[in-house]
Amino acid sequence: MVGICFRSERHRDQQDQWSFVFSNFGISDVWEIREETGEDIYQPTTDVRNAEELPVDRPLVVLAPQAGRYVQGTESLADFVHPEDAIYLFGGSHENLSETELGTRVPDHLVFIPLVEHECFAAAAGYITLWDRYVKRGGHG
Numbered sequence: 001m002v003g004i005c006f007r008s009e010r011h012r013d014q015q016d017q018w019s020f021v022f023s024n025f026g027i028s029d030v031w032e033i034r035e036e037t038g039e040d041i042y043q044p045t046t047d048v049r050n051a052e053e054l055p056v057d058r059p060l061v062v063l064a065p066q067a068g069r070y071v072q073g074t075e076s077l078a079d080f081v082h083p084e085d086a087i088y089l090f091g092g093s094h095e096n097l098s099e100t101e102l103g104t105r106v107p108d109h110l111v112f113i114p115l116v117e118h119e120c121f122a123a124a125a126g127y128i129t130l131w132d133r134y135v136k137r138g139g140h141g
Contacts, residue, residue, distance in 0.1 A: 001085050002133070003029030005054055006122055007092040007101065017123035025130040029087070033101055051089055052103035059083040059108040062097060063090050063125050066112040070098040073112025080111050082133040090122045 004027050006018060022030060031054060032045040051060060061083065064071040071091075089107070091097035113120070113128055 001029065002027055002130070003031065003054075003058065003087040004090070004126065005031040005033065005048065005051065005087055006090045006126070007097070008032050008034035017121070018126070021123055021126040021130065024127075025134065027130075031087075050101050050103035051105035051107075054087055054089075054105070056105075059086045060105060061086045061088045061109045061111055062102070062107040063088060063111050063113070063129055064097050065120075070096050071102065071110065074110045075112070077111050077113050077129065077132055080109070080132070082136060083108070088126070088129060090125055092122055 002025070004018075004021070021027065030045045031048045033050060034047055048054060051062075054060065062071060062073075064073040066073050089097065089101075091101070111129070113125060
């Protein structure tokens with residue numbers, strides 16, 4: 001089972017991009033960090049204020065740029081071994097993940113995507129990460 005947690009996007013079209021990530025990779029557990037209750041995208045999400053509210057019995061994998069202004073990735077996705085029952089946490093499309101969004105939760109892994117030096121759209125990082133997981137688990141034909 002794989003879960004995703006992402007920051008609610010300000011613009012509807014950016015928010016909609018996450019629905020494609022969910023549908024293409026069969027994501028069943030979805031949490032959304034948002035300041036106020038809002039409209040769900042195509043798949044229902046569970047609202048949380050920060051990572052402290054995510055299940056603690058599952059590994060938390062945070063995706064962050066290696067040179068981020070806030071949280072910084074330390075493990076390359078190229079060499080990363082994806083945990084079985086992980087929750088992947090992403091920042092927003094125009095802002096990296098901040099310590100506020102982690103709260104007191106300490107991530108099990110801080111992963112960066114090689115060749116992405118600073119920021120990229122969060123949904124694109126989601127695609128790249130879940131594709132990497134899919135391939136490394138033997139899902140390619």
